[in-house]
Amino acid sequence: MKAVRYHGFGGSEVLRYEDIERPVPGTGQVLVRVAATSFNPVDDHIRAGVLTEMIPVALPHVPGIDLAGTVAELGAEVADLEVGDRVVAMLPLDATGAAAEYVLAPAEALVAAPRTIELADAAALPLTGLAAWQTLFELAELKPGQTVLVNGAGGAVGGLAVQLAVDAGAHVTAAAGQRHAERLRSYGAVRVVGHLDTAEGPAVVGGPFDVLLNLVRVTPDEAARLSRYVADGGVAASAAGPIPEEPARSVRTASLFVRGDAAQLTELVARVDDGRLRIHVAARRPVAESRAVHEDAAAGRLPGKTVLTAP
Secondary structure, three states: OEEEEEOOOOOHHHOEEEEOOOOOOOOOEEEEEEEEEEOOHHHHHHHHOOOOOOOOOOOOEOOOOEEEEEEEEEOOOOOOOOOOOEEEEEOOOOOOOOOEOEEEEEHHHOEEOOOOOOOHHHHHOHHHHHHHHHHHHHHOOOOOOOEEEEEOOOOHHHHHHHHHHHHOOOEEEEEOOHHHHHHHHHOOOOEEEOOOOOOOOHHHHOOOEEEEEEOOOOOHHHHHHHHHHEEEEEEEEEOOOOOOOEHHHOEEEEEOOOOOOHHHHHHHHHHHHOOOOOOOOOEEEEHHHHHHHHHHHHOOOOOOOEEEEOO
């Protein structure tokens, strides 16, 4: 079968599209015929070798943490799944990924794919959806009626976070580029502001807020200024590096390390199917173009969430 692999860490040039053996499922495993995976920034960081202590992948490695596909074969002791089932999953961060024709997945990670969208597009949901859910509801402990500022709302995680927060009864201000404004308003954001200038302070964007959700990589100085956007007793939850706490104002901070969670992913799928959560796919490209996708990401040329379709 065909797969994208790298045999050593480095830049996008280490990615190869090559023939490898089709895997065989062991006990508790499922062989999935891949419809698509997607590009996430963590794929770039793992490939570059900067996360080897946190995410120790074995080489050669197939990237692709998101999975959407069809069950092809069941390993021993796998129940509640059948060949032909449409499934999605966030694969373990250190496991062989889904940038291939087939991939092995732990049975417990797989959930039924959304019925109302194309199967390939469902690959845009798992990691980003779980990141948005865990940041909002586990780290920030979001409650109805709270005010929320989503910094980086135009990205894949940000767009889902805006929708989840609005659905939870929060009043959301979205900070993003102007090209995302109409889409974010359609998600229910009460205010869309431009890219956040941390030197200006919270009053310029209607703050301070009960919750700040930060999805933008910033300098240490900018991170220190972000806490000013949080009201006394509020929380700054970040998926893009730590933000300093302000104990004098009882401002709590928390940082995300996203994890797979089948129950949460099942809930996200249900919200897609009942129309409460929309997935925005900016581009669809063949997985054979993975090297070019990684190059485009590094150069800032990706238009947004990019799905990589299997052959």
